[in-house]
Amino acid sequence: MRWVICLLVYVLCAWPAAKANAHALDPGYLEIRQISSDAWSVHWRKPDVNGQPMAIDAVLPEGCTPMRGPSPTSDGRAWVSSWIVECHADIAGRPIAIDGLEAQKNDVLVRLHPLKTEPTTLRFTPETAVQTIPSEQTTWSVFATYALLGFEHILEGWDHLLFVFALFILVREPWRLVGAVTAFTLAHSITLALATFGVLSVPGPPVEAVIALSIVFLAMEIVKGEDGRFRLSKQKPWIVCFGFGLLHGLGFAGALADIGLPSNDIPAALLAFNLGVEAGQLSFIGALALLLAIWRLMARSISQSATVIAAYGIGSVSMYWLIERISGF
Incomplete structure (x- = not known):
């Protein structure tokens, strides 16, 4: 017994x-915000693993320069970096990847803020480390993403x-x-x-x-x-x-x-x-x-x-x- x-x-x-x-639960977070017709500001937050940044990296779509950001610095809880990229073509319909995520157990949330369309949230997992940026996102997809995050958070x-x-x-x-x-x-x-x-x-x-x-x-x-x-x-x-x-x-x-x-x-x-x-x-x-x-x-x-x-x-x-x-x- x-x-x-x-x-x-x-x-x-x-x-x-x-x-x-x-x-x-300590997911990565990537925010990509459009600031002009061909420029985007990028904020990348990597989880901390024993005092070092997790071995993952955000890879932006082809046509964006640079596709990877600078080395991150610690803010006490995670490792962050910010930079500006130039994308001379529409990034909708193009793939974005979280390199190395397939070897981890964490998720990464990607938030895109285009100037002319509604923001989009993507959830990357070790099984889906590469995704295509959609042209738009519905409230239902946001609901499903955060419901799953809440479920995983309580169980982890x-x-x-x-x-x-x-x-x-x-x-x-x-x-x-x-x-x-x-x-x-x-x-x-x-x-x-x-x-x-x-x-x-x-x-x-x-x-x-x-x-x-x-x-x-x-x-x-x-x-x-x-x-x-x-x-x-x-x-x-x-x-x-x-x-x-x-x-x-x-x-x-x-x-x-x-x-x-x-x-x-x-x-x-x-x-x-x-x-x-x-x-x-x-x-x-x-x-x-x-x-x-x-x-x-x-x-x-x-x-x-x-x-x-x-x-x-x-x-x-x-x-x-x-x-x-x-x-x-």
């Missing part, structure tokens, strides 16, 4: 701690997954769990929107530290949950999750700031990103529920000691994140 939860603790705890970074954000995992252990009643997750989603949607529109601005490091602290809190509630006392986290978990969701939304806002949003489709992109996050959370909970059902068929009961082991595993890793993030202030 215990091996199932121990395996989950290892996957969700030991691995992200070894990476020393709770957010795995180890601290957010660990929070949901702790909530899954703490709240046993399905209806309470669904209500708590819904409250969490509503709350992070609020702060994500406020931060995106510039109404709310909070430095990233304290937010990340408090997110880790929220997981420590849930781990402690799991351990203390059997003492017979009234606990808000178990009786009305939606209240606790709403409060912590406000904080996690600021963490999502930091990820979106790195990714960038299409200026003319911000509402659609925000809605899509939130729906993608919610779909990712529900998929994760569904996978846990399936695993738990299989476990119960095999064992007929859940071992209390295994639950305690999971709680201490969650608490240990979240404390590691908390100390690491505070020391980064």
Whole structure:
């Protein structure tokens, strides 16, 4: 019975701690903005990998000079470079490539701002490192792109997954769990929107530290949950999750700031990103529920000691994140 939860603790705890970074999603971002009939300004942001720029490079369409940019410099979080290119022909219908992306696990968002047509967003993956620039883009394509980004972000954000995992252990009643997750989603949607529109601005490091602290809190509630006392986290978990969701939304806002949003489709992109996050959370909970059902068929009961082991595993890793993030202030 215990091996199932121990395996989950290892996957969700030991691995992200070894990476020393709770957010795995750190995509590249390339912005190409037309400034005249034959000139474009280019801003290229490469993810940081152990203090060095990721081994990828943007290759602009033929006819643009230069096709590659200068060496990037670090801004503390990523490696950036900016330059001006001359393109003597229309770049629509021409291929653009992210060289080296096929050997990576990250995505790259490319945002094009022509003078006479609507902006276009392209999502490059290791499987699609070369794409043709379309002549126009619909709101639906923006929606689909950001929904997938939200889905991938929650499934690659180890601290957010660990929070949901702790909530899954703490709240046993399905209806309470669904209500708590819904409250969490509503709350992070609020702060994500406020931060995106510039109404709310909070430095990233304290937010990340408090997110880790929220997981420590849930781990402690799991351990203390059997003492017979009234606990808000178990009786009305939606209240606790709403409060912590406000904080996690600021963490999502930091990820979106790195990714960038299409200026003319911000509402659609925000809605899509939130729906993608919610779909990712529900998929994760569904996978846990399936695993738990299989476990119960095999064992007929859940071992209390295994639950305690999971709680201490969650608490240990979240404390590691908390100390690491505070020391980064």
